[in-house]
Amino acid sequence: MPKIDKSLYTKEEFKRLKEQRRREKEQKRREEALQELSALGQQIESHESYHPHNPLVKDQNYVLCLKHGDKYSSQYVNTLYSMVKRNLTVPFTMVCLTDNKQGIDKDILCLDLPNNLSGWWCKPYMYSNELPLNGTILYMDLDVVISGNLNKLFDYEPNKWCVIRDFTRAMQPNWQKYNSSVIRFKRGQLDHVWREFYKDPGKITKSHFGDQDWLWTATNKANPATLWPDEWIRSWKWEIRKDRHLQAGTKGSRKFRTVEDVSPPPECCITVFHGDPNPHNCDDPWVRNNWT
Numbered sequence: 001m002p003k004i005d006k007s008l009y010t011k012e013e014f015k016r017l018k019e020q021r022r023r024e025k026e027q028k029r030r031e032e033a034l035q036e037l038s039a040l041g042q043q044i045e046s047h048e049s050y051h052p053h054n055p056l057v058k059d060q061n062y063v064l065c066l067k068h069g070d071k072y073s074s075q076y077v078n079t080l081y082s083m084v085k086r087n088l089t090v091p092f093t094m095v096c097l098t099d100n101k102q103g104i105d106k107d108i109l110c111l112d113l114p115n116n117l118s119g120w121w122c123k124p125y126m127y128s129n130e131l132p133l134n135g136t137i138l139y140m141d142l143d144v145v146i147s148g149n150l151n152k153l154f155d156y157e158p159n160k161w162c163v164i165r166d167f168t169r170a171m172q173p174n175w176q177k178y179n180s181s182v183i184r185f186k187r188g189q190l191d192h193v194w195r196e197f198y199k200d201p202g203k204i205t206k207s208h209f210g211d212q213d214w215l216w217t218a219t220n221k222a223n224p225a226t227l228w229p230d231e232w233i234r235s236w237k238w239e240i241r242k243d244r245h246l247q248a249g250t251k252g253s254r255k256f257r258t259v260e261d262v263s264p265p266p267e268c269c270i271t272v273f274h275g276d277p278n279p280h281n282c283d284d285p286w287v288r289n290n291w292t
Contacts, residue, residue: 060135061092061154065142067100068113068122071252072278074103076142079291081105083146087269090151095133097126117201123180123211124197127190134187140270141181143278145236145291148269152232153184160226161185166212167235167274178225180212181272182233193218229267236271236287240264246276259283 004021006014063084067077081094094108101110111131113122125131126139138153156162166179196218197204208214219225237244237256245257254276263286264271271287273279279291 060133061090062095062133062135062137063088063092064095064097064126064133064137064139066113066122066126066139067096067098067104067142068118069099072142074100075280077108078103078105080140080142080144080146081108082292083290084140084150087146087148088150090154092138097122097131120180120211121201121205124194124214126194127185128194129188129191130194131187136184136186139180139183139185141272143273144181145271145273145279145287146269147264147271147290148266150269152269153182153228156184156228157226159186161189161223162228163215163225164233164272165227165230167238167272169230170235170238176227177216177220178212179272179274180210180215181274182228182270190219190223192223231265231267233270233272234264234268236273236282236284237275240268240271241284251276252278253281255281255283259285261285 004014004017009017063081065077065080067074077096077098084092084094094105096104096108096110097113098104098110099113099115104110114125117125126137136154136158138150153162162184164179164182166175166177168175168177193215197214204214208217234240240262241256241260242262243256243258243260246254247257248254256277262284273282279287282288282291
């Protein structure tokens with residue numbers, strides 16, 4: 001595109017024109033990417049050779065995570081991959097949605113995030129049909145520790161989409177809303193969650209505390225989730241430990257006030273570390289031995 005002559009426009013007109021240019025470039029980039037993926041898909045359909053991590057191979061199992069900004073390092077992505085490999089025996093491809101591939105294991109398929117999203121509001125994009133993933137997707141937050149075999153998360157209610165019942169359940173036993181730390185869905189099942197979000201992200205981010213609240217709004221009536229059995233995925237802080245109290249300090253780096261030698265029950269396959277501490281800041285022996 002030719003450079004804009006600022007002298008021909010008012011400040012407000014120039015600002016609008018610049019934003020329009022940005023949107024056109026973004027749309028063009030997406031269209032080009034989809035064209036490339038379509039061409040690659042045609043090659044696969046014609047039985048040409050393909051790499052085992054090729055994202056257009058149909059009916060694969062994927063384990064998906066998301067890394068945006070610097071809240072979590074590449075170590076978190078690589079550690080999650082290591083834990084999954086030890087605890088999942090069905091064939092799968094590890095995928096990371098990210099804005100920075102540096103330091104991420106070469107065997108992890110990295111996909112770019114849209115550049116106008118941030119924080120947990122990147123999550124709605126993972127439901128989009130724009131993702132070149134054909135099959136079943138098991139999403140996990142980076143701040144989890146895997147404690148047992150994950151196969152059942154692929155086998156359970158295979159034609160439905162599944163999510164955690166939010167850990168508010170520890171205080172309110174009848175709580176039904178979602179926690180988006182672990183979700184399983186097939187490509188296309190939740191595309192409307194992304195499409196509706198992208199129509200007016202400003203409005204939705206202002207009216208909802210976080211992505212899981214938007215997921216509830218967008219699905220609980222028209223396309224409700226199947227909830228994982230509570231016993232399978234538990235809050236380390238609220239459902240495994242006895243003492244929830246944290247040391248004083250900066251949010252994001254605080255540790256538990258005490259160390260507890262506890263372990264998840266046998267039926268639990270994932271423990272979730274919402275809020276503080278993050279797994280690398282937890283000195284409980286079981287976490288130290290398993291977050292590797």
